[in-house]
Amino acid sequence: MDSDLLTVVEKIAARLTEKGLRLSIAESCTGGLISNTVTNLPGSSKFYEMSVVCYSEKAKRSVLGISASVLKKHGTVSEETAIAMAKSVRELGDSEVALSVTGIAGPETVEEKEVGLVYMAVAIEDLVKSKGIKLTGDREDIKRGASVEALRFLDQVLRLWL
Numbered sequence: 001m002d003s004d005l006l007t008v009v010e011k012i013a014a015r016l017t018e019k020g021l022r023l024s025i026a027e028s029c030t031g032g033l034i035s036n037t038v039t040n041l042p043g044s045s046k047f048y049e050m051s052v053v054c055y056s057e058k059a060k061r062s063v064l065g066i067s068a069s070v071l072k073k074h075g076t077v078s079e080e081t082a083i084a085m086a087k088s089v090r091e092l093g094d095s096e097v098a099l100s101v102t103g104i105a106g107p108e109t110v111e112e113k114e115v116g117l118v119y120m121a122v123a124i125e126d127l128v129k130s131k132g133i134k135l136t137g138d139r140e141d142i143k144r145g146a147s148v149e150a151l152r153f154l155d156q157v158l159r160l161w162l
Contacts, residue, residue, distance in 0.1 A: 005148055008155050009041050015158045016047035016097065024093030025051040026064060026085040028076070029103035029118065033147040049093040054085070064088040075111040077102050079119045079130050086121035086128060097158070098123040101150045103135075105142045118146045122157040129157045 016023055025035050035051035038044055052063055057076050060066040066084045074080040082100050090098035103118030104110045114134070121130035131153060135145040 005037065005151065006041070008151050009038060012038075012151065012155050012158060013041055013044065013047055015162055017043075019162055021047065021097050021162075022049040022093065022095035023047055023097045023099065024049045024089045024095040025098065026089035026100040027051060027053045028055055028060070028085070028101060029105045030101050030143050030147045030150070031055065033143055034099065034101065034150055037147060037151065049095040050089075052089060052092070060085065064092070075113065077104055077110055077113050077117055077119065079121070079132055082119035082121040083123075083128050083130050086123040086130075090123045096125060097154075099150060099154045101146055103142070103146050105139045105146075107139060116142050118142070118149070120146075120150045120153050122154050124157070124161050127161060129153075129160075 027034055032053045038048055054060045054063050057071055064085055065088050070080055070084055082102050085100035086098045099122055101120045104113055104115050106115035116135040119132045133149055135142045
């Protein structure tokens with residue numbers, strides 16, 4: 001883990017631990033990289049509850065309970081799906097804070113959306129903040145970039161709301 005990313009994860013850990021809050025994560029395009037990064041930090045058990053990697057539409061429906069109507073109307077890669085994933089994993093993990101990410105790592109487009117399109121969401125209690133980004137590079141670059149940007153986004157939202 002590079003030192004800048006380690007610093008971000010350490011800030012997230014300190015804020016959540018100080019407040020006594022637990023984090024759950026729902027990942028799609030990152031395939032577990034975010035959870036791996038978080039659990040590489042010694043002491044992550046103090047704030048980290050769980051993660052789910054729901055790569056397929058079927059998994060998003062069956063594991064996270066994302067409604068078929070949201071997936072049909074907006075697609076598996078959308079701001080609405082990222083928000084639904086964050087809310088669902090927060091409840092599933094019985095945690096106060098959740099992070100989700102969904103996107104297209106490539107090389108093929110999905111649902112007529114471009115490779116590198118990524119949406120993420122943070123849910124804290126009943127508050128939700130989301131954003132979309134466009135990344136470039138190969139599949140590995142996009143997965144890594146989405147993981148880094150999602151953790152930075154989580155840190156930013158925690159600083160604003162906690």
